[in-house]
Amino acid sequence: MTDYDNPVRIGIVAGEASGDILGAGLIAALQERIPNLQVEGIAGPRMLGLGAQSLFPMERLSVMGLVEPLKRLPELLRIRRTLRRHFIDNPPDLFVGIDSPDFNLSLEESLKTAGIPTVHYVSPSVWAWRRGRIKKIARAVDHMLTLLPFEADFYREHQVPVTFVGHPLADEIPLQVDTAAAREELGFAPGGRVVALLPGSRGGEVKLLGPLFLQAARWCHQRRPELRFVLPAANEQRLAELKQLLENYGDLPVTLLDGNSHGAVSAADNVLIASGTATLETMLLKKPMVVAYKMAGLSYAIFSRMLHTSWVSLPNLLAQRELVPEILQDDATPENLGAALLQFYDDPLLYDQLQREFDDLHQQLRRNASARAADAVCQLIEAR
Structure with a gap:
């Protein structure tokens, strides 16, 4: 120099x-x-x-x-x-x-x-x-x-x-995540099963994906009653919208958070998440995820024709292959999302392999x- x-x-x-x-x-x-x-x-x-x-x-x-x-x-x-x-x-x-x-x-x-x-x-x-x-x-x-x-x-x-x-996030987030400490901070039992729901930070995303994610959570809970869910709100406006939405889901064990998506993902076993930059943080926290997205039909028709990649989520783009499920638009149903989430519980080898892949990608970005x-x-x- x-x-x-x-x-x-x-x-x-x-x-x-x-x-x-x-x-x-x-x-x-x-x-x-x-x-x-x-x-x-x-x-x-x-x-x-x-x-x-x-x-x-x-x-x-x-x-x-x-x-x-x-x-x-x-x-x-x-x-x-x-x-x-x-x-x-x-x-x-x-x-x-x-x-x-x-x-x-x-x-x-x-x-x-x-x-x-x-x-x-x-x-x-x-x-x-x-x-x-x-x-x-x-x-x-x-x-x-x-x-x-x-x-x-x-x-x-x-x-x-x-x-x-x-990526600075890869420098900031440690290679090993203390899931037990994150669960204790949020009041979850150490050995429980926790799913984080991240339907996005924009009003339009929460409007389209919020009900869908909660319906998928209900579908999973009916089959796995031991599951608990955590739902972080990106800001005060999203918090108010999600509170109102949860009035229709009194049967679900959902913990609503004001912010703290990092803590929610850290405490989770796996994550149902809107496509976007939050998928990168979720990958760096080594949490298997199901990526979903929906938008207005005309917008999706235009966007899908302009897209030049085979994937939309950052983990898949980084790996240049499908590491995590991407379930988009009409395919994004409660049943499809729920089945994709439960596969991580049904197949421990898949879960472990995905975490190893995420660790490799983390080190590439660090x-x-x-x-x-x-x-x-x-x-x-x-x-x-």
Whole structure:
């Protein structure tokens, strides 16, 4: 590594809480390598705590869904124009866009055209759908940092410089999970049978999957009365919705939690889960799972035609084969979900084999992600 005698300025934009976590890890690792580091852009509380300067509150970029971004579009465009002018007029040594591809890639393209090296941290799901975006990514990004190995393979195939850094969750979650301690904390008997139900964090997901998951739980409980269920709510709004939903399932032994999905999964034997990023944490906690998803019929018809992968869950994508059942759309019935869950109890060898596979994948992702990301950034700065 070069001795950094002069201050090094890095531009950075994180648009949501997960990006703030990644950004804080990167900044901390860079500070170990670069004593006179200056960071500015858009930062969350963790990054601010490490000395980053934020030109706008991160919350102004934290929009989800289809309607809300449209409502906020004039403001988002104004913020991006201001950042573009600021960084072109005051060029940093390097710019890092963390996730938020709809916002960051256009900004990165402008900055790269102006001669500022650009890094994008966290790949969009371009390998799965809307593959045409790879052309814009190649124009916008000098170097891509990916959390997953198959993403890096995709960029290499398209001649985009890339580094697989590993996943911070894999660094954070221990290789061995203390299920007994998690059960004690939640009040479950040490030797009982526990199933975690994770129907998603969005209102639409809970509306479609919440009743389905509880019906599958009832189907399982009728056949295995010893089963107990734990249902974590992602936020206060989901908590209220799930409380109301559970009024129709008084026969089920369900523990409803306000948050704490990590504890719920840690305490479980296996998990019924909506397809999404939570499947990665569940895999890292070594819990066999059944992955399910439903959406409106027209949306599913469009989405399924755009999809370029054989699987939707991260465990299967990482393994490039079906490790866990994926039961989607019309196939997602209480009977199908329940039967898939019970197979883990009926076949202990399958359960043990799956946990070994998950352990192998965990070790593949456990790469000290922040340090590897910082090394890649420093190499770009030194090359300049």
